Amino acid sequence: MFDVLRNHIEKKVSLTDDEFAQASALFTIRKLKKKQFLLQQGDVCRYESFVVTGCLKSYHTDDQGVDHVLRFSVEYHWAGDLDSFINKTPSSFNIEAMEPVTLLVIDEPSLDQLYQCVPKLETFFRLLNQNALIATSQRVIKNLSIPASERYHLFLQANPHLVQRIPLKDIASYLGITPVFLSKLRREKPGF
Amino acid sequence: MFDVLRNHIEKKVSLTDDEFAQASALFTIRKLKKKQFLLQQGDVCRYESFVVTGCLKSYHTDDQGVDHVLRFSVEYHWAGDLDSFINKTPSSFNIEAMEPVTLLVIDEPSLDQLYQCVPKLETFFRLLNQNALIATSQRVIKNLSIPASERYHLFLQANPHLVQRIPLKDIASYLGITPVFLSKLRREKPGF
DNA sequence: TTTTACACTTAAACCAGGTGAAGAAAACCG
């Protein structure tokens, strides 16, 4: 369980046994059933969560009741709303388990404490957010410059595993199109 | 000149004179004329740049030759391509001065060194990227959930100063619409 | 002073993608 987390962290910074012990003491295990919520829009996000098994989606429900998927979090990735977590503001996201999920969660005071005790972990989370920022910026540009059909095929290539696991309507939502239109795309350009 | 940078940093973390001296020794002053490039698509981004005066745009030119603006960097903000800067890969962005610009620039080895000597500055840049990630994520959701006309008015409200400084076509590009359509929007819903 | 260049507007034809409704196919659950 915790060794998965250690493995994940040590891909970016190396830790002594003692340092990792300090860290793991601050995480707790949490399980969710399919369709359970880790966070509901309007609530404050109290935890950053490392996904050990399963898959979650983070999505915003707009005033017309339409969902827009920001990201999927699968094994060895993180789930949470950074804005709400840091600033203690009501979140504008739902985070929902798409499958039974096992998480290692940490709250904000503990994470702060961890940064003090083990500065290497501040570096780790800095790198994590740096990569997330890079990926999100690329997504903005792709959404602006690439038509939906191509965005769909790029998504398929980049996430062949995900497509088997999650409903198409959620992929459509992630891509910024309707399920109806995605269906049309699949009919027109099959294969690939 | 450098006091502007210090002021900016101390909004997030406080520094001793000595700590700031170590930092400022690693930055150098750079000036650009209007229309000069800080970075050209395809080159590796060697510097993170703090904007003292002026305004720049970061944009990607797609295979059809169309520009897509990722961000504007004005006074007391930063310019650079994080992906290219960190990973030393050819950048997919141009960064161009829209006005005469004065910058304080730092290269990657120096920044790394700075993180070692003054850990508080690692915290500072972590917070900076954290905020950028939050803002960029919100932009993804807004682009997916809000129609162009509303996005335009939100942009006006949020950046009243910018609109006076930069061409409308660049705002259109930032919003993900054509200048022609932006012009139509302005005609239909004037005022505000 | 004239020329060139670029930003902005207008209008009309066009298309990528959305809407609503309704059925077929899967997936879920007792």
Add this chain to the structure above:
DNA sequence: CGGTTTTCTTCACCTGGTTTAAGTGTAAAA
């Protein structure tokens, strides 16, 4: 297994936004 719910598809029609192309205003270059 059988019934319910959810997902996926199809079709007919609609709209927000693009494209192309022409015209105007302005500022800088020559």
